[in-house]
Amino acid sequence: MNIREIASRAKVSVATVSRIINRVPTVDPVLSKRVRRVIHEAGYHPNPHARALASGRTRTVGLIVSEIRGGNPFVTELIQHFEECASRNGYGMLVSFATQSFDSQRIAESLRRVREHRVDAVAIMTFGMEELLLDRLEVKNTPLVFVDVGPAVPRVSNISIDYMTGIRQAVQHLVALGHRKIAYLTGELRLSTLRERRNAFVKCITELGLRQDSKLIIEEEHSMQGGKRAIAGLLRTEKRVSAVMCCNDAAAIGAIHQIVESGLRVPEDISVVGFDDIPLAQFTTPPLTTVRLSQEELARLAFNALLADLERKKPIENGVRYPLQTQLIIRNSTALVSRGRSHRNGMRNGA
Amino acid sequence: MNIREIASRAKVSVATVSRIINRVPTVDPVLSKRVRRVIHEAGYHPNPHARALASGRTRTVGLIVSEIRGGNPFVTELIQHFEECASRNGYGMLVSFATQSFDSQRIAESLRRVREHRVDAVAIMTFGMEELLLDRLEVKNTPLVFVDVGPAVPRVSNISIDYMTGIRQAVQHLVALGHRKIAYLTGELRLSTLRERRNAFVKCITELGLRQDSKLIIEEEHSMQGGKRAIAGLLRTEKRVSAVMCCNDAAAIGAIHQIVESGLRVPEDISVVGFDDIPLAQFTTPPLTTVRLSQEELARLAFNALLADLERKKPIENGVRYPLQTQLIIRNSTALVSRGRSHRNGMRNGA
DNA sequence: CAATGTCAAGTAATCGGTTTCTCACAATCT
DNA sequence: AGATTGTGAGAAACCGATTACTTGACATTG
Numbered sequence: 002m003n004i005r006e007i008a009s010r011a012k013v014s015v016a017t018v019s020r021i022i023n024r025v026p027t028v029d030p031v032l033s034k035r036v037r038r039v040i041h042e043a044g045y046h047p048n049p050h051a052r053a054l055a056s057g058r059t060r061t062v063g064l065i066v067s068e069i070r071g072g073n074p075f076v077t078e079l080i081q082h083f084e085e086c087a088s089r090n091g092y093g094m095l096v097s098f099a100t101q102s103f104d105s106q107r108i109a110e111s112l113r114r115v116r117e118h119r120v121d122a123v124a125i126m127t128f129g130m131e132e133l134l135l136d137r138l139e140v141k142n143t144p145l146v147f148v149d150v151g152p153a154v155p156r157v158s159n160i161s162i163d164y165m166t167g168i169r170q171a172v173q174h175l176v177a178l179g180h181r182k183i184a185y186l187t188g189e190l191r192l193s194t195l196r197e198r199r200n201a202f203v204k205c206i207t208e209l210g211l212r213q214d215s216k217l218i219i220e221e222e223h224s225m226q227g228g229k230r231a232i233a234g235l236l237r238t239e240k241r242v243s244a245v246m247c248c249n250d251a252a253a254i255g256a257i258h259q260i261v262e263s264g265l266r267v268p269e270d271i272s273v274v275g276f277d278d279i280p281l282a283q284f285t286t287p288p289l290t291t292v293r294l295s296q297e298e299l300a301r302l303a304f305n306a307l308l309a310d311l312e313r314k315k316p317i318e319n320g321v322r323y324p325l326q327t328q329l330i331i332r333n334s335t336a337l338v339s340r341g342r343s344h345r346n347g348m349r350n351g352a
Numbered sequence: 353m354n355i356r357e358i359a360s361r362a363k364v365s366v367a368t369v370s371r372i373i374n375r376v377p378t379v380d381p382v383l384s385k386r387v388r389r390v391i392h393e394a395g396y397h398p399n400p401h402a403r404a405l406a407s408g409r410t411r412t413v414g415l416i417v418s419e420i421r422g423g424n425p426f427v428t429e430l431i432q433h434f435e436e437c438a439s440r441n442g443y444g445m446l447v448s449f450a451t452q453s454f455d456s457q458r459i460a461e462s463l464r465r466v467r468e469h470r471v472d473a474v475a476i477m478t479f480g481m482e483e484l485l486l487d488r489l490e491v492k493n494t495p496l497v498f499v500d501v502g503p504a505v506p507r508v509s510n511i512s513i514d515y516m517t518g519i520r521q522a523v524q525h526l527v528a529l530g531h532r533k534i535a536y537l538t539g540e541l542r543l544s545t546l547r548e549r550r551n552a553f554v555k556c557i558t559e560l561g562l563r564q565d566s567k568l569i570i571e572e573e574h575s576m577q578g579g580k581r582a583i584a585g586l587l588r589t590e591k592r593v594s595a596v597m598c599c600n601d602a603a604a605i606g607a608i609h610q611i612v613e614s615g616l617r618v619p620e621d622i623s624v625v626g627f628d629d630i631p632l633a634q635f636t637t638p639p640l641t642t643v644r645l646s647q648e649e650l651a652r653l654a655f656n657a658l659l660a661d662l663e664r665k666k667p668i669e670n671g672v673r674y675p676l677q678t679q680l681i682i683r684n685s686t687a688l689v690s691r692g693r694s695h696r697n698g699m700r701n702g703a
Numbered sequence: 704c705a706a707t708g709t710c711a712a713g714t715a716a717t718c719g720g721t722t723t724c725t726c727a728c729a730a731t732c733t
Numbered sequence: 734a735g736a737t738t739g740t741g742a743g744a745a746a747c748c749g750a751t752t753a754c755t756t757g758a759c760a761t762t763g
Contacts, residue, residue, distance in 0.1 A: 003749055014713045019751060027711060046468045050410070051749035053401040054718045068432065077428045081419065084449060093469075096447065098435060117397045118444075225635040254635055261637050284576040284605055286612050286637045354719055365743045370721060378741060402719035405748045 002045050011039040022047060053119060061093040062307055063115035063123040065108070065131075068098045073224065073251040074279045075296060079126060082300030090308060095120055099127050116143065122307040125151075126299075129192030144310035146303045149194055155316035158306035160299065160323045162194075164201045167292035167327025171246060171274050172205035174290070174329060179338035180244040180272060181211060186231045186256060187248045188223025195223060198248050198276065223248050228255025236263050243271060243338045250275035250282050250291055257285060257334065268336035278330055288332035299325060353396050362390040373398060404470060412444040413658055414466035414474040416459070416482075419449045424575065424602040425630045426647060430477060433651035441659060446471055450478050467494065473658040476502075477650075480543030495661035497654045500545055506667035509657035511650065511674045513545075515552045518643035518678025522597060522625050523556035525641070525680060530689035531595040531623060532562060537582045537607060538599045539574025546574060549599050549627065574599050579606025587614050594622060594689045601626035601633050601642055608636060608685065619687035629681055638684035645678050 004022075008015040013036060021033050022040075053059040064083055066076045080096060087094045095118055099111040108131060115123055122144035125131045131147060145151070146158040153159075175183055185202050188195045199218065206213050219235055221227035228247060232255070235242060245260075247253035253275030257267050267273050267287060275282055275291035282289040302323050310316070355373075359366040364387060372384050373391075404410040415434055417427045431447060438445045446469055450462040459482060466474055473495040476482045482498060496502070497509040504510075526534055536553050539546045550569065557564050570586060572578035579598060583606070586593060596611075598604035604626030608618050618624050618638060626633055626642035633640040653674050661667070 004751095005749080015750080016714080016752075017712060020712085023751080029711065032712090046464075048405070048749050049469055050401040050404040051718090052751075054399070054405055054720085055749075055751040057718075057751090059401070074425060074428070077425070081449065098432065113397075118400055225632070229635070254632075258635050258637055258639075281576070281605075281632070284580070284609050286609055288609075355721095356719080366720080367722080367744080368742060371742085374721080380741065383742090399719050402748090403721075405750085406719075406721040408721095408748075 002043055004045075004047065007036070007040055007043060007045055010043065011036045057119075058121055059093075059119050060091060061095055061118070061120045062087055062304070063095045063097065063118070063120040065097050065099055065111050065115060065123065065125045065127060067127045068100050073249070074281060075249065075251075075277050076126075078279065078296035079300050082297045083124065083304055086301055086304035090304075092121075116141075122146075122311055124303045124307060126303065128194040129196075144307050146306045148299070148303070149197065151320070153319040155318060155320065156310060157320040158310060158323065159320055160302050160306070160325055162197075162294065162299075162325045162327065164197050164327055165204070167276075167294070167329055168198065168201040168246075169205050169208075170329035171290075171292050172202065172209065174331065175244045175246070175272060175274065175335065176209055176211070178244075178272065178335060181338075182214075182217070182239075182242050183211070183244045183246060184217040184219065184235055184239065184242045185246050185248075186228055186252050187218060187220050188227065188252065190220055192223075195248050202246060217242065221252070223252050225251050225255035225258070228252030229259040230255075232256045232259035232263070236260075236265075244274070244335070245271060246274045246276075248276055250277045250279045250289060253289055253291065253334075254281070254285055257289075268334050269339055272335040272338075274335060282330075283332070285334070287334050290332045290335040291330055293328050293330050294325075353394055355396075355398065358387070358391055358394060358396055361394065362387045408470075409472055410444075410470050411442060412446055412469070412471045413438055413655070414446045414448065414469070414471040416448050416450055416462050416466060416474065416476045416478060418478045419451050424600070425632060426600065426602075426628050427477075429630065429647035430651050433648045434475065434655055437652055437655035441655075443472075467492075473497075473662055475654045475658060477654065479545040480547075495658050497657045499650070499654070500548065502671070504670040506669060506671065507661060508671040509661060509674065510671060511653050511657070511676055513548075513645065513650075513676045513678065515548050515678055516555070518627075518645070518680055519549065519552040519597075520556050520559075521680035522641075522643050523553065523560065525682065526595045526597070526623060526625065526686065527560055527562070529595075529623065529686060532689075533565075533568070533590075533593050534562070534595045534597060535568040535570065535586055535590065535593045536597050536599075537579055537603050538569065538571050539578065539603065541571055543574075546599050553597060568593065572603070574603050576602050576606035576609070579603030580610040581606075583607045583610035583614070587611075587616075595625070595686070596622060597625045597627075599627055601628045601630045601640060604640055604642065604685075605632070605636055608640075619685050620690055623686040623689075625686060633681075634683070636685070641683045641686040642681055643678050644681050645676075650676060 004015050004018050008018045011018065017028065018036060020028050021036050064080065066080065084094045095115055097111045097115050099108040108127065112123065124146045126148050128148060131150060142156060144156050146160065148160045149162060151157055151159045185199065187199045190196050190199065203213060216239065219231045221231040228251065245256055247256055253273050257273055260267055260271050265271055273289065275289045276294065278291045278293035282291050302325060306321065306323055355366050355369050359369045362369065368379065369387060371379050372387050415431065417431065435445045446466055448462045448466050450459040459478065463474065475497045477499050479499060482501060493507060495507050497511065499511045500513060502508050502510045536550065538550045541547050541550065554564060567590065570582045572582040579602065596607055598607055604624050608624055611618050611622050616622055626640045627645065629642045629644035633642050653676060657672065657674055
């Protein structure tokens with residue numbers, strides 16, 4: 002079943018059928034209705050590859066992410082929200098995993114694979130890994146959208162996340178609860194997004210007049226395993242930490258896990274704050290206080306940026322910047338610092 | 353840059369270039385090497401849509417899953433493992449989310465969308481939702497693979513999961529720890545996979561001579577929220593339950609959460625067993641004892657089934673069945689039943 | 704009433720590959 | 734030597750759509 006078959010059944014030319022399918026406005030509505038009926042009765046759907054070949058557009062957008070394994074649902078959420086935006090607008094989505102490595106070869110390959118499929122636009126959401134390929138990036142008139150980084154050139158949009166607001170709320174929250182010695186667990190600082198988060202934290206600490214202690218900033222993987230290891234190391238050397246902020250929720254979950262395993266309690270002995278607000282954050286024990294970086298908003302912003310660019314006739318000179326806010330969500334993993342707290346035998350202070 | 357350009361640069365015909373790209377064995381190796389160099393130097397990659405159009409094969413396999421949102425990483429893991437298998441074999445992957453609804457319309461639409469893209473084969477891993485579309489399934493010579501269900505017809509493979517083995521190990525484990533009153537949290541029993549898990553549980557209970565009490569089987573959503581709600585209801589009516597088995601890890605996490613919120617402890621007051629063994633299961637508090645259904649093996653089995661079928665010249669009459677085992681993984685969410693246990697004020701019985 | 708303009712619908716070139724068919728040339732056989 | 738077979742490479746048809754260009758019917762104008 003192809004367009005010729007439809008044309009002959011409806012007794013019109015293939016060009017007319019094509020025009021009807023593509024909603025070209027000059028076709029007679031009566032004729033259009035008749036042909037549409039034929040199309041529907043035949044259960045015909047145009048071959049997307051033929052359309053892509055002939056028109057040069059695939060109605061598909063690419064999405065490059067780091068990876069979704071290892072139990073960190075942030076990227077997962079992002080993908081599904083992005084897919085929803087795409088399909089709502091009649092677009093397909095092609096995901097490519099650049100894999101959790103800093104091998105810029107792999108990311109470049111990922112981008113190449115996506116482009117080979119002739120997608121109309123690409124969102125690059127690897128949260129910092131893309132920095133490595135910015136120089137070798139040839140902007141071939143394909144609309145692109147980056148997060149945090151990205152050159153100010155035509156056809157490239159940029160989502161700039163305001164880490165500061167949410168992190169400031171978190172630090173102020175902890176300080177208001179009496180915490181003074183606050184550790185910060187970061188993932189690999191090669192990732193620009195994690196540098197920005199750490200910098201925001203340090204800035205807030207000094208803003209509030211607390212002493213900044215570099216021994217309290219621990220670099221590990223930004224994963225559950227990493228959070229666990231970081232806490233294990235921290236508790237060995239720094240006995241008087243009463244609160245821990247983490248660069249993402251996965252690390253926070255690992256942190257809680259290790260804190261409990263070390264015989265301490267959250268939040269009675271140590272308060273924990275995450276970052277991202279993944280759905281799981283509501284279901285940890287205890288539910289996690291965290292800084293929300295809305296995955297839904299991020300996906301929507303990115304897709305709409307691409308769509309806007311696709312629909313623009315003339316590209317905008319320096320690209321477009323879209324701001325995205327972050328916000329503290331208070332749950333139960335943070336509490337007033339306990340007075341007579343002592344580490345190796347957290348004295349129970351009743352319910 | 354297209355195949356004609358390469359042909360003229362290499363001073364051969366386009367047919368020869370095409371043969372070289374597709375590794376047709378009859379071309380002269382010396383010539384091939386020369387042309388390959390030209391291809392490489394030009395940075396040429398064939399247009400996949402043109403190839404698909406001309407050859408009828410897309411080198412892409414479809415994957416239909418329920419959905420990946422809501423924080424259940426099982427499907428997420430599946431997708432990434434599947435993608436790995438595909439790309440290792442030079443295939444692309446097209447994911448379609450049938451969305452968490454029993455609207456068979458949506459699943460059929462999902463399958464249609466995937467087929468419209470002319471994928472070479474499709475894996476349907478919605479864990480029971482696909483039952484609803486089996487009747488309206490036209491097997492158009494596209495290889496398909498199902499999990500648990502699926503007709504025994506040519507070009508359709510089937511992965512049949514042995515739920516019994518793992519669940520029997522789990523029940524025996526609990527009974528050995530002294531548990532007698534074991535609740536079972538199931539998701540919606542419309543899903544065949546969940547019916548099979550429940551049936552296996554009931555069979556094990558009677559096998560071991562325990563009294564089977566239908567009040568102890570609670571049907572809710574198979575999600576963290578569902579697990580939480582199920583436990584809330586259970587603790588209101590059944591005070592003497594000492595262990596809970598869940599139809600998946602997500603529900604188990606929700607269950608633990610509610611148990612703790614109700615002032616009880618896991619595993620001291622109530623033991624909890626999950627199902628799936630998602631990566632997160634190692635990082636709950638406490639780490640979850642669970643029945644492993646290897647996502648990696650499942651993905652590999654499914655992809656290889658499709659690949660085998662694609663490479664077969666003559667289809668096998670009744671399709672092929674591939675077995676997949678399950679296995680108990682013991683962690684810390686299960687423990688000896690406590691003697692003087694009483695619900696509303698779990699008396700601490702020391703470490 | 705002839706000339707011109709408008710507009711919907713048709714004809715055919717095109718997108719970038721694959722694959723069938725054909726042919727030139729070399730090797731083998733009688 | 735001449736006929737037969739085999740082999741590697743080129744010419745051209747084809748996949749299923751889009752779209753620039755063309756046509757022809759009808760309306761408008763001088």
